[in-house]
Amino acid sequence: MRPTLRGERVTLRPLEERDRARIVEILAEPEVARWFGTVSADDEAVEWLESGLAIEAEGEVVGAIQFYEENEPDYRHAGIDLFLATESQNQGLGREALRLLARHLFEEGGHHRLVIDPAAANTRAIRVYEAVGFKRVGVMREYERGLDGSFHDGLLMDLLRDELR
Numbered sequence: 001m002r003p004t005l006r007g008e009r010v011t012l013r014p015l016e017e018r019d020r021a022r023i024v025e026i027l028a029e030p031e032v033a034r035w036f037g038t039v040s041a042d043d044e045a046v047e048w049l050e051s052g053l054a055i056e057a058e059g060e061v062v063g064a065i066q067f068y069e070e071n072e073p074d075y076r077h078a079g080i081d082l083f084l085a086t087e088s089q090n091q092g093l094g095r096e097a098l099r100l101l102a103r104h105l106f107e108e109g110g111h112h113r114l115v116i117d118p119a120a121a122n123t124r125a126i127r128v129y130e131a132v133g134f135k136r137v138g139v140m141r142e143y144e145r146g147l148d149g150s151f152h153d154g155l156l157m158d159l160l161r162d163e164l165r
Contacts, residue, residue: 012053062088120153133163
């Protein structure tokens with residue numbers, strides 16, 4: 001079940017069909033699209049609508065965040081992914097959204113470890129993830145196909161429950 005979580009400046013709530021146009025618009029922005037491979041914004045939005053949470057600030061959708069959970073007892077953890085509209089970046093909204101969801105996954109989901117896997121070249125995202133407490137685990141070589149058609153490295157990062165800042 002996708003939760004609704006409220007922070008000081010952002011609210012995370014389940015994405016709905018009424019959010020489709022805004023999600024497509026954000027995913028099509030050049031500064032966002034460059035990190036989401038070769039899938040079209042329309043096709044990418046379908047996945048987000050099914051499993052994602054809207055990131056709202058001042059009542060407007062400014063991005064989305066999603067998670068998956070691995071519930072195999074010996075490997076139990078959760079993974080997170082997110083994006084923000086270009087005009088909403090560098091305002092601390094991504095950090096707040098990550099903290100809200102991480103806290104929920106630790107406290108309500110019972111997870112002890114979270115993972116995130118930005119493109120190794122996405123230095124802005126990596127700085128945000130590190131500010132929340134994620135640690136670099138290692139480079140995943142030729143991890144994902146980029147818009148240029150070639151494969152690019154990804155960075156595996158993780159966060160343990162007591163490292164959340």
